[in-house]
Amino acid sequence: CFPPEKISSVGAFQRLSLSPASKVDPDNKVKLVFGYEPDTEPTVLARGPFTTVRSRGPSVTVINHSNIKPHVHISAACQLYLLLCAAFLFLTAGPRVTYVPPPPSEDEESIFSHYESGVNFDKYDEILVDVSGTNPPPAIMTFDEAALCESLKRNVSKSGYVKPTPVQKHGIPIISAGRDLMACAQTGSGKTAAFLLPILQQLMADGAAASCFSEMQEPDAIIVAPTRELINQIYLEARKFAYGTCVRPVVVYGGVSTGHQIRDLLRGCNVLCGTPGRLLDMIGRGKVGLTKVRYLVLDEADRMLDMGFEPDMRRLVASPGMPSKENRQTLMFSATFPEDIQRLAADFLKTDYLFLAVGIVGGACSDVEQTFVQVTKFAKRDQLIDLLKSTGSERTMVFVETKRQADFIATILCQEKFPTTSIHGDREQWQREQALGDFRSGKCSVLVATSVGARGLDIPDVQFVVNFDLPNNIDEYVHRIGRTGRCGNTGRAVSFYDPGADSELARSLVTILSKAQQEVPSWLEESAFSGHSPSGFNPPRKHFASTDLRKGPQGGFFQDGSVTSQLAAQTAADDEEWE
Numbered sequence: 001c002f003p004p005e006k007i008s009s010v011g012a013f014q015r016l017s018l019s020p021a022s023k024v025d026p027d028n029k030v031k032l033v034f035g036y037e038p039d040t041e042p043t044v045l046a047r048g049p050f051t052t053v054r055s056r057g058p059s060v061t062v063i064n065h066s067n068i069k070p071h072v073h074i075s076a077a078c079q080l081y082l083l084l085c086a087a088f089l090f091l092t093a094g095p096r097v098t099y100v101p102p103p104p105s106e107d108e109e110s111i112f113s114h115y116e117s118g119v120n121f122d123k124y125d126e127i128l129v130d131v132s133g134t135n136p137p138p139a140i141m142t143f144d145e146a147a148l149c150e151s152l153k154r155n156v157s158k159s160g161y162v163k164p165t166p167v168q169k170h171g172i173p174i175i176s177a178g179r180d181l182m183a184c185a186q187t188g189s190g191k192t193a194a195f196l197l198p199i200l201q202q203l204m205a206d207g208a209a210a211s212c213f214s215e216m217q218e219p220d221a222i223i224v225a226p227t228r229e230l231i232n233q234i235y236l237e238a239r240k241f242a243y244g245t246c247v248r249p250v251v252v253y254g255g256v257s258t259g260h261q262i263r264d265l266l267r268g269c270n271v272l273c274g275t276p277g278r279l280l281d282m283i284g285r286g287k288v289g290l291t292k293v294r295y296l297v298l299d300e301a302d303r304m305l306d307m308g309f310e311p312d313m314r315r316l317v318a319s320p321g322m323p324s325k326e327n328r329q330t331l332m333f334s335a336t337f338p339e340d341i342q343r344l345a346a347d348f349l350k351t352d353y354l355f356l357a358v359g360i361v362g363g364a365c366s367d368v369e370q371t372f373v374q375v376t377k378f379a380k381r382d383q384l385i386d387l388l389k390s391t392g393s394e395r396t397m398v399f400v401e402t403k404r405q406a407d408f409i410a411t412i413l414c415q416e417k418f419p420t421t422s423i424h425g426d427r428e429q430w431q432r433e434q435a436l437g438d439f440r441s442g443k444c445s446v447l448v449a450t451s452v453g454a455r456g457l458d459i460p461d462v463q464f465v466v467n468f469d470l471p472n473n474i475d476e477y478v479h480r481i482g483r484t485g486r487c488g489n490t491g492r493a494v495s496f497y498d499p500g501a502d503s504e505l506a507r508s509l510v511t512i513l514s515k516a517q518q519e520v521p522s523w524l525e526e527s528a529f530s531g532h533s534p535s536g537f538n539p540p541r542k543h544f545a546s547t548d549l550r551k552g553p554q555g556g557f558f559q560d561g562s563v564t565s566q567l568a569a570q571t572a573a574d575d576e577e578w579e
């Protein structure tokens with residue numbers, strides 16, 4: 001059946017059309033051909049029930065013709081190899097995703113619904129702020145000083161924002177001045193608006209408007225975050241601030257029908273929010289062009305590294321069309337600033353980027369009252385039930401180590417008549433979204449979660465966090481308890497400390513507690529400094545680092561503009577399983 005009748009280009013692929021008049025194979029088999037180059041003999045590597053087989057580059061694709069007779073013998077080794085490839089593809093591809101999430105509400109009241117900032121909101125002004133790098137612009141004290149355009153100002157006010165938080169006071173003018181930024185700030189202190197407002201302001205001032213007339217959308221800003229729930233939340237914030245303007249944010253993330261997301265994308269997109277994999281997929285499909293990108297935001301950058309997204313992030317910045325770092329503005333947000341994040345910052349950001357640290361890098365929010373209970377593994381369940389009975393109907397997040405454990409504990413709590421739901425990586429996306437919806441609406445007052453719920457989730461009125469299992473990573477601990485005590489509100493966290501399993505974390509916990517001005521239980525201190533714990537206070541780990549390594553004499557510390565003393569930061573953690 002060779003030479004082929006026709007070779008045509010189909011996007012990045014080549015299609016090799018074979019003559020239907022070729023000799024008939026009684027088995028009706030199809031051949032997979034590799035290594036075809038003009039004037040060379042193709043090598044047939046496989047036969048199988050394929051309809052269309054595609055491969056990139058010089059290799060060639062064959063379209064199924066049931067009447068083709070293979071004319072090259074396939075060795076047994078090749079057959080085995082291809083069988084393994086097919087099995088791998090089948091296992092990794094999984095079932096086709098068809099879930100289409102319900103559209104977010106168009107109702108203005110629900111778009112702008114928010115919870116009130118808490119009694120400690122004004123205490124944010126006392127937090128030490130460190131800005132390092134050359135010529136940082138002065139901080140703003142009010143949203144008026146941010147010179148936002150009318151519609152944005154109106155949306156900010158409808159969101160209940162009266163005055164900026166420290167990360168906004170410093171972050172907004174830095175971004176508006178066109179500077180690259182690496183920022184670390186405590187949980188729940190308003191990082192999302194710190195990058196969204198100046199970006200949206202600039203796009204609105206430039207008259208950016210989404211166009212639905214292009215098969216390839218070319219966003220002005222790309223925002224990347226590690227988890228589906230977090231990126232969706234960022235998208236909803238962007239949509240809220242862009243309400244009533246021509247700027248159109250769009251979100252793409254895994255677990256949802258790709259076709260649905262492409263259709264949404266093609267309705268116009270200025271600000272594209274995405275998880276790394278789905279974003280690269282859209283770029284690979286030619287639905288997203290990068291040449292117009294002016295802003296690239298990497299939120300929770302340290303978590304993206306922990307989750308193994310570094311290659312994806314590098315692929316993104318190296319993707320065809322992506323402006324070089326000199327020609328775009330890059331903003332990275334991270335709870336910690338370890339060396340691998342500094343390395344990434346050096347690669348992705350301009351050399352004169354500014355480093356902004358609000359509070360203690362990697363420190364816990366001091367509005368959360370942290371309590372520890374010593375309990376053995378087998379007594380945890382009863383302890384949890386007692387605890388929940390005493391807290392009544394407070395909105396509570398319970399963190400556990402494994403997905404199976406999450407289901408198990410959720411079932412037990414339901415049996416005990418606590419309205420409970422769960423979120424973890426083995427649940428379908430629609431189940432995850434339903435669980436969050438039920439928890440947000442109050443239908444379920446308890447949400448049992450694995451680490452997937454630890455970062456970034458901003459759920460109103462979570463009064464209580466329980467670490468049923470402590471994480472093996474102190475950063476994770478800080479993020480988990482940060483689901484409460486947000487935006488100046490107070491919250492409580494109770495952690496079950498199993499001396500047999502958690503002693504490795506003891507010293508880091510003592511550090512975190514003391515820095516957040518919390519009482520340190522004497523038994524925890526003893527455990528931290530007894531021979532059972534790893535030697536050395538806050539043992540070094542590959543992630544450890546605190547402040548900007550570039551810091552020179554000009555790197556000062558500011559408290560609303562004035563130079564203060566040096567911040568310290570200590571985090572210690574191991575990698576934990578992520579889903």
Ligand SMILES: Nc1ncnc2c1ncn2[C@@H]1O[C@H](COP(=O)(O)OP(=O)(O)OP(=O)(O)O)[C@@H](O)[C@H]1O
Nearest residue numbers: 117161163164165187188189190191192456458487
């Ligand atoms: N200036 C402000 N005034 C009132 N509320 C605000 C202000 N800034 C942010 N908020 C609200 O505070 C809550 C927390 O903000 P956000 O989720 O951006 O925090 P974060 O720093 O990103 O937290 P995390 O580190 O957990 O991701 C949100 O509900 C947000 O709408």
